[in-house]
Amino acid sequence: MGHRCCSKQKIKRGLWSPEEDDKLINHITAYGHGCWSSVAKLAGLQRCGKSCRLRWINYLRPDLKRGSFTEQEERTIIDVHRILGNRWAQIAKHLPGRTDNEVKNFWNSCIKKKLIAQGLDPNTHNLLSSNKTNILKNNINASNSFRQETPAFTMDTSSKTAASDLSTLLPCINIPEYDHNNTIQYTSGSDQYQNSVVVSTQHIISQSDLSALEFANCSSMESSNVMSSSGFGTLNESFMWDVGGIGLPIEQQKTGQEADEIVMAPQRQEQNINELNSSNHLQNVAEDTFDSTSFDFDFVDSALLPSGVYCNVNSMDQLAWD
DNA sequence: AATTTATCCAACCGCCCTTCC
DNA sequence: GGGAAGGGCGGTTGGATAAAT
Numbered sequence: 001m002g003h004r005c006c007s008k009q010k011i012k013r014g015l016w017s018p019e020e021d022d023k024l025i026n027h028i029t030a031y032g033h034g035c036w037s038s039v040a041k042l043a044g045l046q047r048c049g050k051s052c053r054l055r056w057i058n059y060l061r062p063d064l065k066r067g068s069f070t071e072q073e074e075r076t077i078i079d080v081h082r083i084l085g086n087r088w089a090q091i092a093k094h095l096p097g098r099t100d101n102e103v104k105n106f107w108n109s110c111i112k113k114k115l116i117a118q119g120l121d122p123n124t125h126n127l128l129s130s131n132k133t134n135i136l137k138n139n140i141n142a143s144n145s146f147r148q149e150t151p152a153f154t155m156d157t158s159s160k161t162a163a164s165d166l167s168t169l170l171p172c173i174n175i176p177e178y179d180h181n182n183t184i185q186y187t188s189g190s191d192q193y194q195n196s197v198v199v200s201t202q203h204i205i206s207q208s209d210l211s212a213l214e215f216a217n218c219s220s221m222e223s224s225n226v227m228s229s230s231g232f233g234t235l236n237e238s239f240m241w242d243v244g245g246i247g248l249p250i251e252q253q254k255t256g257q258e259a260d261e262i263v264m265a266p267q268r269q270e271q272n273i274n275e276l277n278s279s280n281h282l283q284n285v286a287e288d289t290f291d292s293t294s295f296d297f298d299f300v301d302s303a304l305l306p307s308g309v310y311c312n313v314n315s316m317d318q319l320a321w322d
Numbered sequence: 323a324a325t326t327t328a329t330c331c332a333a334c335c336g337c338c339c340t341t342c343c
Numbered sequence: 344g345g346g347a348a349g350g351g352c353g354g355t356t357g358g359a360t361a362a363a364t
Contacts, residue, residue, distance in 0.1 A: 015332070015358080037349065049349075054333065089352060100352070105331050 012046040016055055020045055024052055025060055058099045065097025069106055077103060078111060082125040 016024075027043035033056065036049035045052065069077075073095050080091045088100035088107075095103065107122075115122040 013334075035349075050335095050351095051333075053350075058332070086353065101332075104353075109330055 011040075011048050011051070013051070016059075020047070021055070021060060024056060028056060028060075058101045063097055064099070069098075069110075073098070074106075074111060077107060078115075078125075081107065081111075085123075 023043045023045055024039070027039060031042070033039050033053070036053045038049070039045075039052045040047045040049055043052070047055075076094050077091055080094050084090050086104075088104040092098050092100040092103045112122045115125070119127055121127070
């Protein structure tokens with residue numbers, strides 16, 4: 001069954017030949033596309049309007065970015081997908097030069113598998129049920145022995161690369177030198193990083209000690225604030241990502257505009273950091289005390305992950321980006 | 323070298339929405 | 344107001360290619 005718009009016409013289907021591409025490019029360059037159904041006729045193509053539109057948008061448009069996706073693009077896709085779900089056109093708007101089709105294909109062929117391998121459900125971005133069970137079990141044990149070390153995410157700084165990245169990053173994000181047994185083990189200055197930077201998942205299982213680590217910006221913590229693996233939201237008591245309301249009734253989910261604002265946050269933060277670097281503010285910032293109201297986890301996560309910093313919830317598979 | 327299997331991705335399908343008459 | 348046509352979008356298919364056997 002063909003398209004309604006062309007079911008009565010004799011049209012060609014399948015792959016486009018270079019000659020057809022030339023015809024379409026020449027026509028649109030000269031006259032614009034206007035009404036797509038007339039483009040085919042005017043350009044001398046035996047194609048339907050939809051096919052021409054698709055070919056132009058997905059392949060022939062001059063502003064298209066070719067080549068493989070960057071790590072930053074991949075992260076953006078995951079972040080926006082967590083908020084918007086399979087709204088590929090909306091997601092593609094955050095990636096200049098990429099099409100919805102390209103994003104969709106990349107998701108299905110690459111990201112999806114990666115998330116599954118990390119024990120995450122690609123649809124909900126939550127832990128797969130088997131992993132969830134294990135973690136719940138582990139956290140029950142953890143709660144029995146109060147303050148038992150159960151890292152929510154462990155920043156592995158054992159490698160030189162990661163350590164050097166952290167050495168530039170951590171002063172910027174202004175993490176305090178907490179030391180309550182279950183705290184961030186970080187001290188400023190070169191060569192003083194511990195092998196791992198640990199934040200306890202006690203906050204996942206209990207909200208009794210939230211004051212110890214006032215994560216994130218919210219003053220009233222309705223859920224334990226454990227940063228998402230790639231940028232946005234928090235992990236609630238049910239191990240569900242609480243960010244855009246995926247899984248909630250549609251009216252509670254983020255709108256495209258709200259998602260835009262969220263997605264731009266780490267970019268703005270990164271820009272701020274660049275400004276800080278260039279204006280020699282780094283040292284001053286490092287010496288400041290921790291201010292939870294200005295602490296932006298979106299940035300932390302988006303900046304840490306490419307440096308080989310892993311999210312680790314006890315027995316949970318490392319949320320690593322290869 | 324030949325065949326099978328897996329992967330990627332361009333293109334199609336069909337539904338929904340908007341616009342026009 | 345209602346039907347037709349066109350555009351937009353997400354899901355799916357199938358051909359081309361690469362990798363494995």
